[in-house]
Amino acid sequence: xxxxxxxxxxxxxxxxxxxxxxxVGEEDLLVEGRVEGAVTLAGHLTVATQGIVEANLxxxxxxxRGEVVGDISATRSITIHQGARVRGNIxxxxxxxxxxxxxxxxxxxxxxxxxxxAKALARS
Amino acid sequence: xxxxxxxxxxxxxxxxxxxxxxxILGTVKGQISLRENIVVERDGVVxxxxxxxxxxxxxxxxxxxxxxxRAELRAECRVVGDIRAPRILIAxxxxxxGNVDMDG
Numbered sequence: 001x002x003x004x005x006x007x008x009x010x011x012x013x014x015x016x017x018x019x020x021x022x023x024v025g026e027e028d029l030l031v032e033g034r035v036e037g038a039v040t041l042a043g044h045l046t047v048a049t050q051g052i053v054e055a056n057l058x059x060x061x062x063x064x065r066g067e068v069v070g071d072i073s074a075t076r077s078i079t080i081h082q083g084a085r086v087r088g089n090i091x092x093x094x095x096x097x098x099x100x101x102x103x104x105x106x107x108x109x110x111x112x113x114x115x116x117x118a119k120a121l122a123r124s
Numbered sequence: 125x126x127x128x129x130x131x132x133x134x135x136x137x138x139x140x141x142x143x144x145x146x147x148i149l150g151t152v153k154g155q156i157s158l159r160e161n162i163v164v165e166r167d168g169v170v171x172x173x174x175x176x177x178x179x180x181x182x183x184x185x186x187x188x189x190x191x192x193x194r195a196e197l198r199a200e201c202r203v204v205g206d207i208r209a210p211r212i213l214i215a216x217x218x219x220x221x222g223n224v225d226m227d228g
Contacts, residue, residue, distance in 0.1 A: 010131070012129045016142045018139075020141075025131060037138055
C-alpha cells in the first residue's frame with residue numbers, strides 16, 4: 001500500500017493511465033500511457049515505446065520512441081527514434097530522425113539559407 | 125508496478141482515467157477515475173471529483189470523493205466536498221468541510 005513519494009520523483013504518466021485535456025508544466029515528463037489534448041511543457045518530454053500522445057505539443061525538447069499524432073513545436077530539438085511513429089507537422093531548430101523511424105508530415109527548421117536564395121524568396 | 129507521478133509544476137485540466145497508482149504533487153482540475161490508490165501530496169491541489177479505490181490526502185482537494193475502499197484525510201490536509209467510502213479516516217489537524225457517507 002505504501003506509495004513512494006520522493007519529493008524529486010520524476011513526473012511519469014504510467015502505462016495504465018489516460019489523460020484527456022490540457023497538461024501544462026515546467027519539468028521533464030515521461031509518457032508511458034496515453035495523453036489526448038494538448039501538452040505545453042518547459043522541459044523535456046519523452047514518449048516511451050508504449051506511450052501514445054494524440055496532442056499538439058509545445059515543448060523545449062521531445063524524444064519520441066512511441067506514437068505521436070499531432071503537431072510538435074520545440075524550442076530546442078525533436079528526436080524521432082527507431083520504431084517511433086509520428087504523424088503531424090514538426091518544427092524545431094534541430095530535428096533528428098533515426099533509421100527505422102516512421103514519420104509523416106512537414107518539417108520546419110530554422111535554417112540560414114544561402115544569401116541568394118534568401119533574397120529570391122524574399123522577393124517572391 | 126510503475127506509478128504515475130504528476131510533478132509539482134504540472135497542471136492538468138481535464139480527465140485522468142486508469143488502472144494504476146497515482147501520486148499528485150502538482151495540480152489536477154476536472155475528473156479523476158482510477159481503480160487504484162491516489163496520494164495527494166502536501167503541495168498537491170486537486171479540484172476534481174475523484175473516483176478511486178483508496179485516497180490519501182496530505183494536500184488540498186476540492187470536489188467529491190468516492191472511494192470503494194478507504195479515504196484518509198491526513199493532518200494539514202484541506203478537503204472541501206462530500207466523501208463516500210466504507211472506511212474514512214480523519215487525522216487530528218485535518219481541515220474538512222462536507223458530508224461523510226460510510227454506508228453507501
